[in-house]
Amino acid sequence: MRIKRAIAVVSVGFVAVGMLAACGSDTAAGNSEGTYSLYIGQPENPLVPGNTTESEGNQVLKALFTPLVNYNDDTNDVEYTGVAESVESEDQVNWTIKLKSGWTFHDGTPVTAKSYVDAWNYTALSTNAYGASYFFENVNGYDDLQAAEGGEPAATTMSGLEAVDDTTISVQLKEPFAIYPITLGYSAFMPLPEAFFSDPEGFGRRPIGNGPFKADEDFVDGQGFTVTKYEDYAGENAAKSDGVQFKVYTELATGYTDVQAGGLDVMLDLPPDAFATARDQFGDRYVERPRPDITSLSFPTYDPRFSDPRVREAFSMAIDRGAITKAIFTDTRTPAKSFGSPVVEGYRADACGAKCELNVEQANKLLDEAGFDRSQPIDLWFNAGAGHDPWMTAVGNQIRTNLGIEYMLRGDLQFAQYLPLQDAKGMTGPFRFAWIMDYPSLYNFLAPIYSTSALPPAGSNNTFYSNPEFDAALSAGNNADSLEAATVEYQKAEDILFRDMPSAPLFYGLNQAVYSDRVTNVNIDAFGDIVVEDVTVN
Template sequence: MRVKRVIAAVSAGFVAAGLLAACGGGSASGAEGVYSLHIMQPENPLVPGNTTESEGNQVLKSLFTPLVRYNDETSEVEYTGVAKSVESEDQMTWTIELNEGWTFHDGTPVTAKSYVDAWNYTALSTNAFGASYFFENVKGYDELQAADGAEPAATAMSGLEAVNDTTISVELKEPFAIFPVTLGYTAFYPLPEAFFDDPDAFGRRPIGNGPFKADEDFVDGQGFTVTKYEDYAGDNPAQAEGVQFKVYTELTTAFTDVQAGGLDVLLDLPPDAWATARDQFGDRYVERARPDITALSFPTYDERFADPRVREAFSMAIDRQAITTAIFTDTRTPAASFGSPVVEGYREDACGAKCELNVEQANKLLDEAGFDRSRPVDLWFNAGAGHDQWMTAIGNQFRSNLGVEYALRGDLQFAQYLPLQDDKGMTGPFRMGWIMDYPSLYNFLAPVYSTAATPPAGSNMSFYSNPEFDGALSAGNNADTLDEATVEYQRAEDILFRDMPATPLFYGLNQAVTSDRVDNVKIDAFGDIVTEEVTVG
């Protein structure tokens, strides 16, 4: 769950980053010391093309610098990364020019070939990378796809070429006006030659081009420490000597550690701290609207939830406002769109009545669909991340409003929960969280609900498939202007609400707290800690 969006003009109040004031003598300049940062266990080894969730993404953003970055207030593309420019005359054939002087942490140069080879490896179906879908619109992608056990017709996309060391040519299958906007995402990071020599070793100790470098292996369940890369070519070098990424299985444990000084930065708080952390931590508390969506997704492959009327009924049995007030103490906002409020094309009431509590209509729909109310429904969510209370509240509403009992299935850690979704292992409605990868409504639709994004190529965990929806996305991609593209993406969203493979629940709030050892802790527009800006006192 992580990064994608359209160029959006967002109000400064909505995305303005919070800075934590000096609190305990932290140095305001110069790199000094190592600080610790909480994460949960990443799902996969730390390879960019197969890292599609928040925990691994936080680590990789410290080790890599993308082709493009985004303005922190407007979300517009900025050429302050590796790319000097991304240009096209027809929105179909693109030329990416790279800045010179960038190197990987092993000292080898970052070249056009570093990108082309990485993207081909990610797209190749036999590698089963979760971000493969991001190259679906590149000419030749289809030839890299094959059914289980079969060999693809090709191992390199015909639409990709390293023209020289600093020029990449990308030919798409159809026009895609927002292509430059996508290039800040993890899947588009480069890979050094060392990766192809030993992918497994790389996954434990990634070799990037970012402000920090890995000098030791990542240990599952524990984490690792990365250190400042002295030869970093970017304009945002690390201000600390290093970051210790500490893996926790429970937010409550991490919160106790930051209170005691055993952890320096915690992003995301346990439920019992949501309402009190601001007052408790004072200068050491920061918050920012999270560019995300929490939804209740349905296993469309399960016979009980194959009928859209059933899915609509469960949606209309949920009182979102009551949960945001009683459980989240208004640190969440009820959602009625699949897109985040920070992206262009967002419509506040896109879902309409289907996301409003209507017990009578919900029961009528269940009766029409012949739903068996005598069997409990399983409610799935990952363990240790504070989801128990609100999922229990939803279950209680199903019991009260629909007469359907429920069983909580929240015993799997994040790294176990995601693969089970990929394997069609959900036996009932399940928590789905998505954080934008780049600023576009398209990013909240295509990677989560398009046919091309069904696992392992993408994150369509509901296994929803509708050619009409896919066609609307394609029409948006082929539009001549951003406004015309947005209209088609909204049409695609309307189709989703007709079929209801999932129902929106809440928009989040990033809340971070720190020890008194660190200053300048900032949450970026994607909801991540900007690790290179943190200073240690």
């Protein structure tokens, strides 16, 4: 899942930036005594699970929907504490998903197998252009739902999906997929009620889910909305508060000022000047957890200047990751030398090797061999309002010093504008790309970002990298007869990525949250989100 949440601290010697601009906000922390407020950025799209592939919208959907499966908070193992009773297969191609009975949507209609099959078909259909379409690419019949731009698909439903009865879903995949049950906790696999199909646009403003909270009002862009406790929730972890007010901010600094003043109850991640003081200032009202993510400097492989792997490797070797994580982030980030997160199965601490180490001599040699034109500056892209200016400036300064290339910062677009431009091949130079796991597997850090099937709009392959050898290695992992054997093949696919370097891994993050004295029991889950149903209003 593409994320916005990554922030930086200004450091003398690297950059100097002005104060972040403030914006107006409400002063009331909640709408009632039992309601608390939570910071989010503006979601990219309307709040439909199949088209929400970024962190801000996902935080909202976690309040409104409950997935098929959940994950152990410590081990990341699949737990059947969601809607699914079991997910079983004898050949890893034909899967049977059994649902628990008694689940309802917020409009009172039952959650059935058809609720999932209809939702998945709608998400997969290319004419709907949903960003999570790729997650159904391995289902038999998916290809029939894909059509060239302006064309009509051969079918509107996948032949590999069937609602056998109200509580049984039959899934036939194109090939074996050993980790299929692990994927089902992701939001793309959420159900949709009948009401969605009669008014998808209205649903996006006021979603009808099956989760611990329900939406009683429309989401307002730039402001947010309040969701309330769903009294008929069938899950194991019912909401401990009366509701959550999701408050949209464009600047981290403004949200932090509000939580300091009591005008905001919970804020996940901190603005640039808060790292050194937040622990002491908030004391027991400060919580942190390693973030299962990666931030990379990605390359527009469609741009002739960055189409040569030697150029991309040279830029990677011109960056001193350790210096940036220490001086800019005060060691709240860890240098990355893998495309995967340290928390997932298959992670290798030094998969990148020398290509992710500073080596100015070799970097310049590679640029010369590729005939790169150093006389023209490069654009460095990142989204505005999230404190990326300092570290992207540090990257630019290192490129200028180590490679003799001038740079221009392109950080004037808000997150909801930045992501569509990536999808439209709008990056005119290296760009900040961040990803947080959708489910705990190395595969999730490879396939949705770099496979050919994940090219926009079906997925999040914003580098537009495509290599049949890489795709074949992923397929070999999917065909493996065990999770362990699959992981070995996924690691081979990762090695191909390091050969081609469509992105340069930079660092892994740390989630940090602070909260007001109005609330307690504020927890960060394994995916880096606030567990909204756990929060208790004092």
